[in-house]
Amino acid sequence: MEVPASVAAVVDREFGSDVTAVTRLSGGCKDTYRVDLRARTVVVAFPRATWYERAFALEPALMRLVRTETSLPVPRVLASDVTGETMRPYHVTEYVDAPDLHGRFAASPREAQATLLEAAGRALATLHQEVEFASSGPLRAVDGEVRVEPHASWPAFLAALVEEWVAELDERRFSDLRGTFTTALTPDAFLDVDPNPVCLHFDYAPGNLLARGTELVGVVDWGFAVAGHAEYDLFQFEKNFLLGQVEDRRVRDELRPHVTAGYRERRSLEAGWERRRAFYRVAYKLASMRSFHRWAGDEPAQADALATRLRDELETDLERLRAYE
Known part of the structure; x- marks a missing residue:
């Protein structure tokens, strides 16, 4: 050894x-x-x-x-x-003796998937309910303590993230979309929320949740966490589990209510959630394109196919967003 x-x-x-x-x-x-x-x-x-x-x-x-x-x-x-x-x-x-849910979630029976989604939703709501901050912004460790680099509001922080993500779009694959994202993602004009900022895991995905059977026993990988609007985390949770793990649209539609069911047991959703969810879909697509080189793999044909899929999904997401204008 x-x-x-x-x-x-x-x-x-x-x-x-x-x-x-x-x-x-x-x-x-x-x-x-x-x-x-x-x-x-x-x-x-x-x-x-x-x-x-x-x-x-x-x-x-x-x-x-x-x-x-x-x-x-x-x-x-x-x-x-x-x-x-x-x-x-x-x-x-x-060491937590339990596997993560990447791949396992998609392979689980439907009843187990629903149970896991509700358990994960309850856990996420608990995080949002019990860890709050004075302002939105990046989280940093200062002398072992968690501190926020404050922004004026959640929309202001999201606007700063969007500006950063747009600037980092791959020159070869997605640079032509910069104007599209800049026009669509205007948080100050669209997000009518002034929430109490909470801790967002910001990568609440199957690979970061450990489970034994349908019991959630570990939440890991906290390095991307920020302080901000709870619903963005909830949206990422939905996308990472359903779109990221389930190919069949009918199955995604069947499971979708279970994403919010567990969450609502401990924390209510604000009015206008569906409208903000449409906005977050576009922001999430930008984040995915910005980090494309980190997760798309080295196989050119596969990367090209993924890039095409992202573009097609973006068009659908933009149509959903325009429906609220």
């Missing part, structure tokens, strides 16, 4: 224990390892790229906050050093 040097250094520093086994886990923006020690099993994670280090530093601070303030099943942070001053930034969490 070959133990990566970075893992060995963290284990020696934090536990002074022998490593009995190491397994590389899928980690998205992180290099993540399941590490078996003599007395326990832990997960050791490192930022994979420099651009992710600030988000990586947020994770342990926010996970500790969410564990303290809510009943969400968030893995316990056992150790962290995100400064990078003496060694590679890292954090260590307890």
Whole structure:
């Protein structure tokens, strides 16, 4: 068994224990390892790229906050050093012996899918109900505490995100759509909400939810979290599970009520939700196009097909949005 040097250094520093086994886990923006020690099993994670280090530093601070303030099943942070001053930034969490829902959700029986959606909705509503902030904006870790970089309002913060995302659109694939997005996504004119900002996971997807059967036992990957309007998280939850995991439109329509059913048990939706949902569909498409190079894969034919699908979906999303004008 070959133990990566970075893992060995963290284990020696934090536990002074022998490593009995190491397994590389899928980690998205992180290099993540399941590490078996003599007395326990832990997960050791490192930022994979420099651009992710600030988000990586947020994770342990926010996970500790969410564990303290809510009943969400968030893995316990056992150790962290995100400064990078003496060694590679890292954090260590307890290992949750349960698989994530990526792929599993789509393969589950319909009744189990409905139960999982309602459980995930309740968990998301709990997060929004119990972790609030004074303003909308990016979340950052400052001396181990979670802080907001404040914006004047949620629409102002979303407008800043849209401007950033439009500027980062791939020059070859999507640059011709910059004017389309700039015209369509005008939050100050469209979003008539002034919510109390809450913690948005901002990547509430099957791959970040751990489950045993239909019981939700872990919510992971908190690096993209922001403070903002709760409904955007709810919208992402719907899109990530239904459009991302279920190909049959009839099945998506059948399951869609279960997305909000669990959520509504703990938190009500504001008037105008469907209109804002149409707006968020376009914003989400922009976010997907902006990060296309990170998730589309290296196979040119597959990437071309995905880009075409995104463009077709955008046209449909724009039509939905125009219906509210």
